[in-house]
Amino acid sequence: MLKELFSKLPRRADDARFEIKVCMLGARGVGKTSVITSMYNSQKEAVLGTGLFLKADDDTSAMLNDKRQQLEKLFHGVHMEDERLISSGISGDSQETKFCFSYGMNSEKINIDMIIRDYPGEYLKSDPDMVSDFVREASAVLIAIDTPFLMEEDGKYHLAKNRLDLVADFLMNHLSSDEEKLILFVPLKCEKYYKENRIDEVLEKIKKEYGGLISYLRDKENLHGFKNKICCAVTPIQTLGDVVFDSFETDQNGNIVEISTPEGMRVPAHVFYRYARTNAAYRPENCVQPLYYLLSFISKQYEKAKQEQRQSGLLGRFMAALRLVPNVDKFIMEIDHLGRRRLDGTKGYKILFGRGRI
Ligand SMILES: Nc1nc2c(ncn2[C@@H]2O[C@H](COP(=O)(O)OP(=O)(O)O)[C@@H](O)[C@H]2O)c(=O)[nH]1
Ligand SMILES: [Mg+2]
Structure with missing residues (x-):
């Protein structure tokens, strides 16, 4: 109660801080919260040895710890290679969630805040204005994709699960030219395809x-007003590491058992994953890469803004x-040092356009 009250008090002016906003779009259950959890865990290790620290605020810490325990539980006990585990075709929650982090240098106080909001696909339809307000201010938009649904059965269930129609419609209608934007396609659960x-x-x-x-984004990027405003890349992720997609559940005739989503689309009722090895463990891989992309993008934006300021003498919004x-x-x-650790042109990582600005 007291905490709530305090959080509503306006911050003092000297408390004002630079904020990086990141918007994560993707359908319910694709694994948005899980990937932010793995991202945070890996990032903590990744900044070791640098002059930077990253910390989560109390609520975010609690949420991420919860999720981490859930993910680690998948690996409790003894598991044999190829042993299967099952998950529902439409698990996950349909809540929007806000994660708050701060970056700083060891020797200084906190420098910048990073707010990540994740919005389930349904919000793009039911409350586009709310998402749109945040997207307008966001430096980066991450589009989370459930990769097995994209790849398996010739992509038959991709539309129903990943709702690329909603994501595409939304971005086509709500991108403004006010801010530069990094747009990342983030295929999740890629373990099988790497292996x-x-x-x-x-x-x-x-x-x-x-x-x-x-x-559409590439054309827009070339339009007056948008010029050099959008960059776009693909950054695949392995959220768990030792768990790979196995199959969609089938009946005795070998047909995939389907259920309806709340929107009336057909998806597999259950998805089987399996352990990739005996003594499998929670070993996320490359989860921190989208962050490296973001940091690299921010440092380039800074260099550009500095140059513009030198030329025009005016202090831009960014500066x-x-x-x-x-x-x-x-x-x-x-x-910038951290940003340089981003992968590019290897392991499925690819800058689609905007090279030089990421
Ligand atoms: N097998 C597997 N399951 C995952 C992975 N990521 C998330 N999950 C599971 O998928 C479910 C939904 O994940 P969550 O992160 O809550 O999805 P959100 O609704 O998009 O935030 C959870 O039960 C997770 O344990 C993954 O990479 N592999
Ligand atoms: Mg979630």
């Missing part, structure tokens, strides 16, 4: 399935906000 050396197929399939949206950050040049340098 089978098929990650490039995933990349090709994304380019094909999201081709309409990608060319005005960053002015609040103590020791900003050193901080950006640290961020």
Whole structure:
């Protein structure tokens, strides 16, 4: 109660901080919260040895700890290679969630805040204005994709699960030219395709399935007003590591057992995954890559804004906000170092357009 009261008090002016906003779009149950959990866990390790720290606020910590325990539970006990585990075709929640993090340098106080909001696909239809307000202010939009639904059965269930129609419609109607934007396609649960050396197929399939949206963004990027405002990349992730997609549940005739989503679309009732090895463990891989992309994007934006300021003598919006950050040049340098760890042109990672600005 007291905490609630305090959080409503306006921050003092000298408390004002630079905020990076990130919007995560994706249908219910694709694994948005799980991936943010794995991202945070890996990021904590990733900043070791650098001058930076990342911390989550109390509510975010509690949420992520909960989720982490849930994910680790999948690996409790003794599991044999190829043993199967099952998950519902439409698990997950349909709540929007807000995660608050802060970045800082060890020697300084906190420098910037990072707010990640995840919005289930349904919100794009029921409350587009709310999402749109946040997207307008966001530096990055992450489009979370359940990869087995994209890849298996010739992509038969992709539309029903990933609702690319809603995501594409929304972005086509709500992108404003006010802010520069990093748009990342983030295929999740890619373990199977890495292990089978098929990650490039995933990349090709994304380019094909999201081709309409990608060319719309690319065209827009070339339009007056938008010029050099949008960059776009594909950053695949393995949320769990030692668990791979196995199959969709079938009946005794070998037909996939389907159920209806609340929107009346047919999806598999259950999905089987299996452990990739005996003594499988929670070993997320590359989850922190989208963050590296974001940091690299921010540091490039900073360099550009600085140059513009030098040329015009005017303080742009970006620089005005960053002015609040103590020791900003050193901080950006640290961020840039981390950003350089991003993968590019390998393991299914690909900048689709905007190279040089990410
Ligand atoms: N097998 C497997 N299950 C996952 C993975 N990521 C998430 N899940 C499970 O999928 C369910 C929904 O995940 P959640 O992160 O809550 O989805 P959200 O609704 O998009 O936030 C949870 O039960 C997770 O345990 C993954 O990479 N592999
Ligand atoms: Mg969630």
